[in-house]
Amino acid sequence: MAKSSVSKLVPKVPPLPSVPGMSRRQQFSASTKKTLVDVAERLFTEHGYASTSLDAIVAGAEVTKGALYHHFSGKQALYEVVFEKVEAATAQSIDAAMRETKDPWEQARAGLRTFLQAVQQPTYRRIVVQEGPAVLGYQRYREQEERSTFTVVEDIVAAVLRAGDRTVDDEMVATFARLFFGAMSAAGESVTEASNPEDAAERIELAVTYLLTGVQTLAKQGVRVEDMR
Amino acid sequence: MAKSSVSKLVPKVPPLPSVPGMSRRQQFSASTKKTLVDVAERLFTEHGYASTSLDAIVAGAEVTKGALYHHFSGKQALYEVVFEKVEAATAQSIDAAMRETKDPWEQARAGLRTFLQAVQQPTYRRIVVQEGPAVLGYQRYREQEERSTFTVVEDIVAAVLRAGDRTVDDEMVATFARLFFGAMSAAGESVTEASNPEDAAERIELAVTYLLTGVQTLAKQGVRVEDMR
DNA sequence: TATTGGACATACCGTCGGTATGGCCAATAC
DNA sequence: GTATTGGCCATACCGACGGTATGTCCAATA
Structure with a gap:
């Protein structure tokens, strides 16, 4: 094809807003x-x-x-970078949602609700929940998780638990956090695949609230986790 | 290598215990x-x-x-057959464990404990939990689950829930079952990767018991899931 | 101006999932 | 007993894909 004007075709690529120091x-x-x-x-x-x-x-x-x-270094390394990016974004969004209120209980609800939303995003579902463990291997998957989203969930769980029972140790908190994290991950799939996602999300929130209310009630009665032995 | 006795090498393969009708x-x-x-x-x-x-x-x-x-028909089809076999075996073992007692509450504990053990088996972990969703695709994964292990868990959850609150509908039961199933799956990984699996397993049982006790307590007080709205 | 090294492009290789084809032999018909 | 058929499997081969080796260009620095 014959181009009339000779040169200056290249500069039409935006001039890359010169970042200082680069x-x-x-x-x-x-x-x-x-x-x-x-x-x-x-x-x-x-x-x-x-x-x-x-x-x-x-x-x-x-x-x-x-x-x-x-x-x-290869396909998997590229995937890992994508994975970290998605995880970081999710953790940040949860963090932001929690900062909007100061009441610990409300923070927990907001955090879990945001996590439930995040876990419905196609990108997070596919890259982190569905294929993450298989592609990265469970070891690396855990390591990545522990540096972002899981830690946020763990903080939430810790706050809720310790509000009622100050005797629970860190390992017990981590255990509850694992359970909740797994539960919410599965919940995301459940919600997304449901014929009516809004209803499904509401049911999840109801169920979680019920469970947390149960925990609160036990705490009010002075029942501690250790008493379950 | 020189073999002295001439023939009869082939028959050393066991004679395939002739199955009748085949x-x-x-x-x-x-x-x-x-x-x-x-x-x-x-x-x-x-x-x-x-x-x-x-x-x-x-x-x-x-x-x-x-x-x-x-x-x-291919690699994936072979995987699918393996997957079904593993799932069926797991579901059956849970079923068997539950049949050993008649008390519903004890059945639930036994079932969940067996599931927690199953989810630690290398075969179940790798083939079902870790790689199942990625290899089969989440759709097929769900379909397979629903025909075996998940259904068993769902029955357990239904029994526990309905014991205290007869008003919960099937969809709410399914929601709780999803949460528990996801929680226990994650728990299995957690236990297996822990430096001390026995302690980790015990903590999981404690945590689950605590949650279930909370549910029971609410039920005794006449608090229903619907009241959470 | 010369030189160096970072940022790519190109060509190529080995592996692996899948396919096409053909051979063997037990089961059935005659 | 012989012929024929079809299930069961082996062999050879293809294309796609992840990864590598090598070469090129040009901005940055001396």
């Missing part, structure tokens, strides 16, 4: 890396890990495998 | 199919789905890919 070269590099992560996040979410080829990712990012393997 | 040919066929499933179960458990090649499976079963593809 050379043009570094900016380009960071840009392609970010693009790769974003495209990968989208494709992994849509088609899953196994069904997403590196060729598809680099095509989407308009680069080649050379670029990908320059920035990441 | 021709020799059919018996051989069933045998190779079962062998394939067993070998696949072992390798999938040890190395995971992606890292287990069909070549390794057929080598372990001492057949070729021709045999495998004669009995199964």
Whole structure:
């Protein structure tokens, strides 16, 4: 095709808002890396890990495998970066929701509600809940979790538990947190697959509230976890 | 190597205890199919789905890919058969444990305890909990679950809930069951990865007992799930 | 201006899931 | 007993994909 005006086609790519303290070269590099992560996040979410080829990712990012393997050591490493990004975003959103109120009980409800919402997001469901353990292996999965979302849930659970029973130790708190975390993860799937997601979400909240109310009631009666032995 | 006695090497393979109503040919066929499933179960458990090649499976079963593809439509189909086998065995063991007592509350405890044990078995953990959703896709995973283990858990939860609150509907029961199922699945991982599995298992039982006791207490006070709205 | 090294592109390899084809032999018909 | 058929499986091969080796270009620095 014959182009009339000779040059100046390249500059139409936005001039990359010059970040201070970063050379043009570094900016380009960071840009392609970010693009790769974003495209990968989208494709992994849509088609899953196994069904997403590196060729598809680099095509989407308009680069080649050379670029990908320059920035990441392989497919799994790329997945891991995407995973961390998704987890961090989720943990942050929960954190933000909790900051909106000061009452501990309300904070807990807000946090759990936000977690329940997050766990319904296609990206979080697919990348973290559904495929995370299988792709990363359970060990790495746990390590990642423990540095973000799970810790937030653990804090919530700790606050609720210790409000009624000050004698529970850290390990017991972690145990309850595991149970709740697992329960909420499963709940997310349940809600999303339901014919009426709104109703399903409400039922989940009802059930969780019922369980937590039970815990509160026991605490008021002076029944401690240790008494269950 | 020089073998002195000439023939009769083949018959050393056990004569395949002739099953009545099945021709020799059919018996051989069933045998190779079962062998394939067993070998696949072992390798999938040890190395995971992606890292287990069909070549390794057929080598372990001492057949070729021709045999495998004669009995199964592909790798995933083979996995599915293994999955169902593992699930069925687990559901059955829980069922058996519950039959040992008649008291509903004791049945529930026994059932949940057995489930907690099952979820620690390497085979169940790897094939069902960790990789099941990713390999089968969450849809098929749910469908399979609903036909075996989940249903058992659901029955347990239903019995416990309805003992105190007769007004809960089926959907609410299913919701509680989802939460408990997810909680126990996560608990299994937690227990297995713990430095001291016995202690971890005990903590899980304590926590679950505490939650269930809370539910019972609410029920005794006439507090129903519906009252949480 | 010369040089260096980071940021890619290109070509290629090995593995693996899946397919196409053919052979063997027990079961059935005659 | 012989012929024929079809279930059961082996062998050879293909294409896709993850990963690697090598080369190129150009901005940054000396």
